[in-house]
Amino acid sequence: MKVGPLIVAGYDCEIFEAGPGRVVRRSRDGRSLEREAAVMRHARRHDFPTPEIYDADGPDILMERVAGPSLFEETLRVPERAAEHGALLAGLLRRLSAVRAPGWLQAAPGRPGNRLLHLDLHPGNVLLTGDGPRVVDWANAARGAPGADTACTWLILATATVAEPSLGGKRPDLLAAFLDGVDPAAARPHLRAAAERRCGERDLPAGERDEIDRFLAREAGEESEESA
Template identity: 40%
Template sequence: MELIGQGRDADVYALDETRVLRRYRSGGRPTEREARLMTHLAASGFPVPEVHGATSTDLVLERVAGPTMLEVLARRPLQFHTLGRMLGALHDRLHAHPAPTWLPQRFGGTGDDRVLHLDLHPGNVILTGRGPVVIDWSNAAAGDPAADLAMTLVTVGGAEVPGLAARLGRGLLLHAVRRGSATDPGPRLAAAVEVKLTDPNLRPAEEAWLRRRAGRLRPSV
C-alpha cells in the first residue's frame, strides 16, 4: 500500500483509485462509531467521505480528490476571507443535525445536543469539485455547538505557523470563521482551551500559546 498522508495519530494509505485505508497507529480508537456517524451524516446530506468498511483500528473510506483548505490557504493566502467564512458555515451546517443517542456527550448541558466534530480545522476540510468534504471524525461527540467552534478557534489559534505574514493571515482567517457562523463561541472558549491542553500531541509552542490564552480567560478574583 502507498502511504499518502499522515496525521498525529493515524496514517492514510491508497488502496486503489477510489478508496483509502485510514489506520490508527496505537489502536483503541472507536472506528466503528466513527464510521457509523459518517454514514448517518451522509444520509442527511452532510459532506463526508463514503464509508466502505471499518475494523477496530482501520477505516476504509472513499478517496476524496482535492486539496485541503489548509493547502489552498498556503498557496493563496488572499482566500482567507472566503475560506474562513466557509469553515464557519460548515459548523452551522453540521450543528443543524441533532446528536444521535449513541454518540458520547462532551460539552453538554444545553438540553439540545448537536453533532460536534471537535477538530474542524482547515486541514480536515478537502475542497472538491462537489464542494467541501469534512474528514477525520475521531473526536466527534454530542454537545453544545459553541464548544465546537471554540475548539476550532483554539486549535487554529495555537498552531505553529512560520513568519509574521502567516500569523497575520491566521488572525484574519479566525475573524472570518467567526463571521461565517451564527454561533457565539465565547461561553465555551475557556473550556476548549483546558481540553486542548490535555492533548498529548501538543507541541511546546502550542502549549505555551494555550497557557497564555488560559491565563487571559481565567476569571479575576
C-alpha cells in the same frame, strides 16, 4: 482489510491505497475506528460533506479517496483568500449545528446539547475537492451544544502554531471572517473546556500552550468588559 501501498502516515492513523477511488484509514495502535465510521455515515446521511464510508472493521475504515488540498494548504498557497476560507469554516459549522447527534454518541463535557459536534474542525481537516469541501478526522466527535464546536475552531485559529510569514499576515483576516459567521457569545462559555482538551494533546508545542493561556486571559477580560 487488504491494503495497498502506504499513502501517508500520521501519529494516530495511516492511510493506504485500497483500489480505484478508495483508501483504508487504519489506526496505528489497533483501536477500533467503527464508531468514527458510524459518525461519518450519520453526518453524510444528513447532507454534511464527509467522505463516503464503504466498510469498517476494527482498526480499519474503507472509505472514499478524497482528492484535493486541505484548507490549510490552500490558505498557505493563496493567503489573499484567508477571509474567504474563514467564512467557509464558519459555514461548515453552521451546517453541522443543524444535525442532531445519534443517541448512542457520548456527550461532550460542559453544557448539554443534542447536536453533532466534530470538535476538531480546523483548516487541516477540511479537504477541498472539485465537488466542494469534505470534512475528515471525526475521532473527537461527540454530542453537545454547537457553541462547543465553535469554541474549538476559534481556539485553534487564534492560537495554533503556524508559519506566520507563509500566511502573509492574513491570519487576522481568517479569524475575523470566521467570527463574523458564527456566534462568539455562544462559544465563550466553552472556551476553557476546549482549551483543556487541546492542551491534553500529546504533540502540542509548548509555545502553543502559552498562547492558549494568553488567549483565555484576553477573552475573559473582554467578556468582563461586555458584562460591566
